[in-house]
Amino acid sequence: MPLLPTLMRTTAARLSALFLLLFAICAVVxxxxxxxxxxxxxxxxxxxxxxxxxxSLDRAYQRGGLALLVRTIGLRSRQPGAxxxxxxxPAGQILAGNVESLDPAILGEEGWTELPFTYQxxxxxxxxxxxxxxxxxxxxxxxxxxxxxxIALVGRDLGEPERQRDVVRQALMLAIGMTxxxxxxxxxxxGRRALKRIDGMSEASRRIMEGDLSQRLPVSGxxxxxxxxxxxxxxxxxxxxxxxxxLKQVSDNIAHDLKTPLxxxxxxxxxxxxxxxxxxxRDALAATIHNSDQLIRTFNAILTISRLEAGRTSPDMLAPxxxxxxxxxxxxxxxxxxxxxxxxxVADTPTDAVVEGSRELIAxxxxxxxxxxxxxxxxxxxxxxxxxxxxxxxxxxxxxxxDNGPGIPEAMDRERATERxxxxxxxxxxxxxGLGLSIAKAVMTFQRGxxxxxxxxxxxxxxxxxxxxxxxx
Amino acid sequence: xxxxxxxxxxxDRDAADxxxxxxxxxxxxxxxxxxxxxxxxxxxxGGYDVMVVDRMLPRRDGLSLIAALRSQGKATPALILxxxxxxxxxxxxxxxxxxxxxxxxxxxxxxLARVEALSRRGGAREAETVYRVGDLELDRLSREVRxxxxxxxxxxxxxxxxxxxxxxxxxxxxRTMLLENVWDYHFDPQTNVIxxxxxxxxxKIEKGFDKPLLHTVRGAGYMLKA
Numbered sequence: 193m194p195l196l197p198t199l200m201r202t203t204a205a206r207l208s209a210l211f212l213l214l215f216a217i218c219a220v221v222x223x224x225x226x227x228x229x230x231x232x233x234x235x236x237x238x239x240x241x242x243x244x245x246x247x248s249l250d251r252a253y254q255r256g257g258l259a260l261l262v263r264t265i266g267l268r269s270r271q272p273g274a275x276x277x278x279x280x281x282p283a284g285q286i287l288a289g290n291v292e293s294l295d296p297a298i299l300g301e302e303g304w305t306e307l308p309f310t311y312q313x314x315x316x317x318x319x320x321x322x323x324x325x326x327x328x329x330x331x332x333x334x335x336x337x338x339x340x341x342x343i344a345l346v347g348r349d350l351g352e353p354e355r356q357r358d359v360v361r362q363a364l365m366l367a368i369g370m371t372x373x374x375x376x377x378x379x380x381x382x383g384r385r386a387l388k389r390i391d392g393m394s395e396a397s398r399r400i401m402e403g404d405l406s407q408r409l410p411v412s413g414x415x416x417x418x419x420x421x422x423x424x425x426x427x428x429x430x431x432x433x434x435x436x437x438x439l440k441q442v443s444d445n446i447a448h449d450l451k452t453p454l455x456x457x458x459x460x461x462x463x464x465x466x467x468x469x470x471x472x473x474r475d476a477l478a479a480t481i482h483n484s485d486q487l488i489r490t491f492n493a494i495l496t497i498s499r500l501e502a503g504r505t506s507p508d509m510l511a512p513x514x515x516x517x518x519x520x521x522x523x524x525x526x527x528x529x530x531x532x533x534x535x536x537x538v539a540d541t542p543t544d545a546v547v548e549g550s551r552e553l554i555a556x557x558x559x560x561x562x563x564x565x566x567x568x569x570x571x572x573x574x575x576x577x578x579x580x581x582x583x584x585x586x587x588x589x590x591x592x593x594x595d596n597g598p599g600i601p602e603a604m605d606r607e608r609a610t611e612r613x614x615x616x617x618x619x620x621x622x623x624x625x626g627l628g629l630s631i632a633k634a635v636m637t638f639q640r641g642x643x644x645x646x647x648x649x650x651x652x653x654x655x656x657x658x659x660x661x662x663x664x665x
Numbered sequence: 666x667x668x669x670x671x672x673x674x675x676x677d678r679d680a681a682d683x684x685x686x687x688x689x690x691x692x693x694x695x696x697x698x699x700x701x702x703x704x705x706x707x708x709x710x711g712g713y714d715v716m717v718v719d720r721m722l723p724r725r726d727g728l729s730l731i732a733a734l735r736s737q738g739k740a741t742p743a744l745i746l747x748x749x750x751x752x753x754x755x756x757x758x759x760x761x762x763x764x765x766x767x768x769x770x771x772x773x774x775x776x777l778a779r780v781e782a783l784s785r786r787g788g789a790r791e792a793e794t795v796y797r798v799g800d801l802e803l804d805r806l807s808r809e810v811r812x813x814x815x816x817x818x819x820x821x822x823x824x825x826x827x828x829x830x831x832x833x834x835x836x837x838x839x840r841t842m843l844l845e846n847v848w849d850y851h852f853d854p855q856t857n858v859i860x861x862x863x864x865x866x867x868x869k870i871e872k873g874f875d876k877p878l879l880h881t882v883r884g885a886g887y888m889l890k891a
Contacts, residue, residue, distance in 0.1 A: 481772070481884035488770050489853055496852075524822060525848060528861040556852035563855040628855045 207382055212375035219367030227360050235332060238348045239304070242334050245275055246346050258340070262288050276331055276347035284343070291345070298335065299343050305333050389418050393425075405433045446494065450487065457483045493627040500553070500634035513551045515591055515658075516544035519580050522558045526566065534576060535566050541582040545589040547658045549639045554656075557635035557643075560628035561593040561654050568597035572650060588641075592655040599652040600645065632656070669714040669784050671695045674704030674730070675746070676722050684717065687773050688780075701725025708734055713741050714784045717776070720747040720758070728761040735762035742783040744776070755851065774885040778837040796831035799891030801870060801878055803831050812870060822847065823866050830879065830889040839886035863887055 253261040265277040269290035278289035284296050298305055333347025392410045400407045409422040457480055464476030519539050530537035569576035579594045636643040636656055644655040671693050675681040681697045688695035698704035701722040708716055720727040731743050745763040747754055755766040765779050796803045800813040810817040825847050840859040844850050867879045880888045
């Protein structure tokens with residue numbers, strides 16, 4: 193049967209089979225327990241009846257002696273559905289009653305018979321040629337020895353064991369039938385509904401793998417485990433899609449931004465080759481080297497950003513960094529440049545703040561911001577000025593660079609400014625790889641902080657915000 | 666400068682050939698080893714002024730090769746070349762016993778300048794207390810700078826800049842080398858801030874004197890030379 197193994201491979205079928213088995217075991221145990229309990233109750237009840245009977249017989253014996261007792265027993269034993277009565281002489285010879293035969297050993301011991309015994313009721317052998325032995329009866333009885341040595345037995349039939357077994361069998365059949373039904377119900381609900389949803393998920397993932405990243409896993413809205421799984425996977429997919437989109441945009445931007453200098457490089461070489469002049473050659477070669485260096489720098493910047501975004505680091509890189517010291521260092525590095533460009537570069541660091549991070553990366557981010565600020569401050573009205581400020585409150589530490597240049601008036605443009613290679617139209621003419629802000633942003637993401645662009649009055653304020661939790665006491 | 670004997674341990678055949686040719690053209694002798702074991706054997710036999718070691722090598726990686734040499738007491742200066750190129754990689758590279766670190770892609774002029782700077786390492790220059798280039802004199806202990814007997818006042822950072830340039834007098838020093846050794850930063854600034862510092866320093870040591878000392882080497886960096 194190839195169908196069964198195939199069917200058993202589905203979780204629904206396996207789960208249903210397991211439940212079915214468990215339920216069946218439970219049902220059988222329950223039925224057996226109830227049966228034994230009820231048979232025990234029946235025995236107790238029977239014994240009580242027998243004792244009552246014995247008491248009534250005892251009264252007859254007291255009143256009329258053995259003769260009345262035998263008569264009473266003879267009378268009672270002929271009633272339909274009667275109890276069992278037996279009077280035997282000390283040798284075990286049956287004198288009266290409705291029991292025709294029984295194991296003599298039973299009469300040998302006084303008191304309650306331990307176990308139900310079999311006996312033949314009087315008159316059941318009236319058709320001996322019927323050939324068929326009637327089914328034996330089960331009974332329990334009280335055996336008493338009378339003062340004159342005679343043995344009296346009063347018992348009660350427990351019914352045919354066959355019938356008892358039938359009752360149990362029926363109960364078992366019913367229990368197993370119910371279990372099978374509930375197994376089917378489980379298979380239907382688990383298989384049809386829950387596991388169908390898993391099938392739906394794998395179907396959606398297959399389509400995603402085939403390249404359709406816009407596909408999402410189904411969410412039923414019930415908020416159950418499957419929904420939570422789907423929601424998380426969907427969030428992951430959204431992130432992957434965003435990264436993918438980012439990657440595509442980056443490669444487009446790289447292609448675009450590197451094509452220009454590469455074309456220039458090639459044109460210049462071609463142009464120099466056309467001229468047969470040693471000086472032209474030398475100039476062209478020098479320019480080629482210069483442009484190649486620029487390209488290498490751009491590549492290195494892209495590599496830095498990707499590494500930071502991948503979050504790759506070793507514990508070597510992380511150490512307590514004094515931000516005030518970093519400000520001093522960067523200020524010193526840029527002071528000469530600012531002075532040359534006629535920009536006042538000042539720092540306002542009333543207190544120091546120490547963050548856990550990379551001194552190198554924080555300095556790189558800050559110097560990129562200062563670099564930009566110096567560039568743009570000069571394009572504003574009035575005396576160009578760049579202010580580095582270090583502030584801290586209980587929530588975060590902010591290291592900001594403010595210039596009084598033209599700023600970025602549109603909020604949307606400020607958002608876009610930190611994207612890789614994005615150089616707002618107005619700044620297309622400035623030199624630079626266009627990666628300075630992107631690097632700063634990547635550094636802040638790596639530091640678990642944030643890079644914020646806010647409008648100044650006038651100009652632009654770029655804030656490196658470090659969360660407090662990363663700070664060392 | 667006089668030719669050096671350079672050992673290039675690099676498994677990329679093209680890159681190794683290019684380096685060998687370029688070093689030869691620069692007036693040096695370069696030998697190439699294509700894997701870690703060969704490189705180790707060559708380096709062990711000695712006689713090299715500098716080695717350029719790629720980090721990822723077949724058979725034996727660059728870092729363990731350098732560490733093994735160092736444990737044998739071989740102090741041949743080593744420059745590690747790496748495609749990984751991050752600050753943390755630099756730290757592990759230098760910790761393994763490397764003397765300098767350069768990430769791919771790099772400009773050959775940068776590599777050459779660094780290799781030439783390395784070859785002088787451990788030489789007499791470290792120990793000298795007074796550096797002299799032409800009539801320029803720098804006293805490392807009293808932190809005084811004089812040219813032709815005239816005192817020159819420098820800011821602390823300018824002093825360190827001049828000190829580094831004088832230690833490598835006659836050699837090309839790149840902007841990144843200056844940023845790394847004088848400012849202790851390894852990133853690439855957007856604008857060449859170093860140029861401004863160098864031109865300031867140049868103003869201080871050359872203004873009023875006829876002979877230029879601090880030369881710009883096109884496409885490479887600077888050189889202090891009498």
